[in-house]
Amino acid sequence: EINDTLEVPEIHHSKKIMISYSFGMVVTEFIGTVIIMVLFIYYETEIGLSSLLTGLGLAIFAIWDAFNDTIVGYISDRPYRFTKKWGRRFPWIIGAFIPMLICFLLIFNPPKVDPQENPWIIFMWLVITTCLFDTFESMAFMNFFSLFPDKFRSDSERLKVAGFGAYFGFFGILLGMLIPPMIIVFGRSETYFLMAILVVVICLVFWVISIPGVRDDKEVVECFLAKCEETESSSVFKDLSNVLKQKNLRTYMFVYFLFFVLMSTMGASFFYYVRYVLKADASLIVLIMGLYFLGVLVATPLWLIYVKKRRDKKQVMILGGVIMVITAILITFVPNFEFLLIIVFIHGMGLGGFSLMINPVFGDIIDESVIQTEKRREGLLGGLRFFVTNLARVVQALILAFVHELTGFKEGSDTQPASAIFGIQLHIGLIPAIFLLIGLLTFWKLYDITPNKLEQNKLKLKQLGF
Template identity: 50%
Template sequence: MAEINSGRGYPLIKHSKKEMASMNVASIAIELIQGVLSILIFFFYEAELGLNSLLAGLGIAIYAVYDAFNDPLVGYLTDRPFKWTKKWGRRFPFIIIFFIPMLLFFVLIFSPPVFLQDSQFGLFGWLVFTTCIFDTVESFFTINFWALGPDKFRNQKERRGIATFEVYLGFIGVILSFVVPPLIIGYGNISSYALMAWVCVGISVVCWFLMIPGVRDDKPMVEYYLKTYETEEKEPFFKSLKGVLTQKNYMAFLLLYILYQAMIQIMQASVFYHTRFILNVEADVVTVIILMLFVGGLISLPFWIWYTNKSGNNRLTWIICACFMAIFAFPLTFVTTLAGVMIVIFLYGLAFGGFWVMITPIYSDVIDESVVISGRRKEATYGGIRQFFLNLARVIQALTLAFVHEITGFVEGGSTQSASAIFGIQLHFGVIPAIFIGIGVLIFWKFYDITPEKSKQLKEQLREAE
């Protein structure tokens, strides 16, 4: 149901919980696909196919750099009306059309032709080609999906509500990204990875159908956008980019978010190395380990939501959770038993749940501030730039694994590893990720200044301006 803000003509839309849940079913597919890539792409090409560590790292870095430049451009190009916008909406067509091609190219990443599997440069070329094609279509989907949220859900209560659905449903995607691969793949069985990818596609297609009602643009918002766009002064791309990069709070958010993603992606990729070469167990044990992350996150979510609603301080909650994530990640380097890993991962999950649930509210506060500063709604541009810098996390992951393995003597495609190579795996499972998130939280604490009081002021200014 839409209500028009008296005197301004600005539509205030109330959304049902059913609609919020429908939209965030997409989070299951996003976290599943991105999670599988983060967890397995380096392991698959290095440990299974035998691609040289540095070539694997370089290939993933090229993919990340390509994505970095592709995302802001896609965001800028889609932040304008098209001939179909009035009928179908701003974001809905991109979200629906590009989802299925994204899934098909995801399968190709794990399906290198047999004639290339004995060639180092053939595998390297396939890795770069398939990941860049995947990214091209993935950008149109994800950038428009993330841009939809801040524009569609305008008040703080709805934003925290949508963040709750995002975390709970996203958690399902994260768990599936750890549970599905170990149940299907077999170490040394290359074709099992393609089968695993197809199973992920099947799950994601179900999500595609369920998310359709929730990812539709609100018609009153589309009409308001079209009316204001015609009178709005158009901004060149590089001027728009400069405005985003000079927004202090956005950059503080972005730096912590990048280093958090670097932490997560390095730890995710490390789990399969840790179970295979340190715990010396089959891949399905990964499921048991990640179950503890899931349990810890679910147990903690109600507390973090209650605490943030009571305090109204998104900034403080994020800082507390980031600090505890660093504290609980550190000991993973020194734990070498399954029971020990499960306990520490559970404690880490308690903080991880709180950090994740606050990403959307904090990002939305930053978007509100950007509108007050610039007088424009540029969610897709911000989303594209967010994805641009987010790819630094993928580069950090790839280069961290590549250099640690190169320095410590990891044997590509080997069934066992030396003591020094095992120590390298332990380092990138705990200490190194903890350092990254520690640096990020210090930057965020120092420079991010959207307090509860400032957030209220921004919303008042936003209502007055719109």
């Protein structure tokens, strides 16, 4: 019999389980990076949909994603008949994965119609397939990320998993940036569908490997069900209102939103930059991204050593972010290709520090939220994080659409006027850098979970039975 004093037992996970879970990061980052980098340029330059309609379609997709994530997060936080047997997160993670991949393939196989005569057919295909894809993606990935703070509860395990996850996540991003240019040929839209097939196959392999790591711990599920019996149910709006009272959560979401504006805008810009500024084949992106992630790989273990010694996650996020801001600005005004490669390498080093801290800092914020609300709401909070991620995609789509419209970008053309080329240089560096700089200043000023406060929060969690 479970009583009011039931506490979650301290569960120690093997490295195999930690690594298995981290393999899921390959999939989430891989498929997300492909969407960010390829989708806008595919529909605008290969299919021939106008910049404004492409931007509008992707904005609708991102807005749907934002609200869908919050709702899915709230729904998945609740107990169901299958929860005791199959777990709290595992059924959602596994059940939504295959439908998500099918929808991903459909995105890159639009109807063969003239985009000038029938633009709304292409537009509706873009909106419907991306929204279907997102619905299943939210069910799978939002629960995957929500599992992290619930499964790995000690600071030492979270840092270990974050270390593994950083490498696997960066590998996923690397695949997302390298696979498309290895397959895609500018001017041949069918190569994008071949790319999508290869992405699906790779995702299936890594997802199977991640299955042992994404299973819920039975003891944690039992404690969750016991707490649900003790706690009155509430509406999604009431829960949102309660969690948004947390200053550190609002601050984190703000800087995470602006970080993702930078990542998605720069990521989507590289194909434009190589095609129109460098006037090179897509394969050149392989070299650029290779150096980018070499910087990530070189710097990540150094950042990990630093944070274990100083125990100051906030400081690492800010330092990594400052490096990203400075190098992004330099990319806009880079004088030659050789200098670009150096800047990209250093930018990757900054990304290594910032990204390494994303999940551990979020875990600390969730712990603080549990103390304040006496409820575990990983799904809702994870959905909120996905919400701001997709709000960033709206901003990214609008940046590209309006910059291209204002600078005279010619859809479907192999050459661009000087004004359009300068616009590309702006949205690959200076514009996203300004966004992240605002986020870093806010995070530096308002975020206050210090190492000492973190230790106090751990003690309070134990006292509350969480």
